[in-house]
Amino acid sequence: MSALVVDSLSVVFGAFRALDDLSLAVDAGEVRAVIGPNGAGKTTLLDAITGITRPRSGRIVLGDGLDLTQHGEAAIARAGVRRKFQKPSVFPALTVRENLSLGCGPGCPPGAQADRIAAALAETGLEARAGALAGALAHGEKQWLEIGMVLASEPRVILLDEPVAGLSDAETARTAELIATLRRPDRAILVIEHDMAFVEAVADRVTVLHEGRTLFEGGMAAARADARVIEVFLGR
Numbered sequence: 304m305s306a307l308v309v310d311s312l313s314v315v316f317g318a319f320r321a322l323d324d325l326s327l328a329v330d331a332g333e334v335r336a337v338i339g340p341n342g343a344g345k346t347t348l349l350d351a352i353t354g355i356t357r358p359r360s361g362r363i364v365l366g367d368g369l370d371l372t373q374h375g376e377a378a379i380a381r382a383g384v385r386r387k388f389q390k391p392s393v394f395p396a397l398t399v400r401e402n403l404s405l406g407c408g409p410g411c412p413p414g415a416q417a418d419r420i421a422a423a424l425a426e427t428g429l430e431a432r433a434g435a436l437a438g439a440l441a442h443g444e445k446q447w448l449e450i451g452m453v454l455a456s457e458p459r460v461i462l463l464d465e466p467v468a469g470l471s472d473a474e475t476a477r478t479a480e481l482i483a484t485l486r487r488p489d490r491a492i493l494v495i496e497h498d499m500a501f502v503e504a505v506a507d508r509v510t511v512l513h514e515g516r517t518l519f520e521g522g523m524a525a526a527r528a529d530a531r532v533i534e535v536f537l538g539r
């Protein structure tokens with residue numbers, strides 16, 4: 304059962320097609336990686352899903368039939384679609400706990416907030432840092448905090464843009480473990496990354512984007528063996 308369906312999506316900037324009739328479907332319970340060279344359209348795909356960028360044509364449909372292209376950013380977030388940005392965007396002057404409470408969002412039931420924050424602290428391993436200012440965290444901890452802010456809303460679609468960029472090997476391994484714990488039967492996770500070992504560790508399937516189109520879809524082992532994928536991306 305698909306939790307997120309992207310159907311013939313095109314995003315155009317001037318004369319440039321950043322996404323060109325792109326289709327992909329992420330199953331409930333799946334972790335899908337989207338990989339591909341710089342400028343392939345990966346972040347643009349997340350911008351379209353989250354309502355930041357209006358597509359020229361196509362549909363983006365949740366499992367319950369909601370077409371996200373007909374809704375704005377706030378309604379899409381309320382529908383349970385949450386994103387971690389490519390550049391960590393936590394509130395540096397607020398504590399870890401306060402950031403998580405913002406992640407819970409305005410739609411967060413007041414009675415549920417404390418439990419959700421506690422769960423996000425436990426899942427991200429940031430319990431001991433709950434009272435620290437987010438600005439004082441190490442880069443890896445900031446990335447985990449932003450994932451925690453996504454989690455606090457109990458999303459059904461999680462979008463992660465380069466969650467291990469700039470992390471050490473140990474922090475990357477920790478992030479892979481964290482993502483494995485985010486999997487739920489009713490949740491789709493879409494992760495963009497350039498770190499292929501990380502992608503292999505976390506993803507069920509990969510979609511290789513190239514010039515706004517799908518070049519390959521399948522397992523990471525098959526992607527590594529695919530001549531076109533090697534030519535445009537992995538062989539570089």
Ligand SMILES: Nc1ncnc2c1ncn2[C@@H]1O[C@H](COP(=O)(O)OP(=O)(O)OP(=O)(O)O)[C@@H](O)[C@H]1O
Nearest residue numbers: 316319321339340341342343344345346347348389
């Ligand atoms: N708002 C915009 N206006 C014009 N062009 C844009 C805009 N946003 C993105 N682009 C262009 O669309 C293409 C795809 O960009 P995108 O950020 O989606 O790439 P990406 O696959 O995420 O790359 P990276 O791996 O470097 O993050 C690039 O050529 C980019 O310059």
Ligand SMILES: [Mg+2]
Nearest residue numbers: 345346347389
């Ligand atoms: Mg990008």
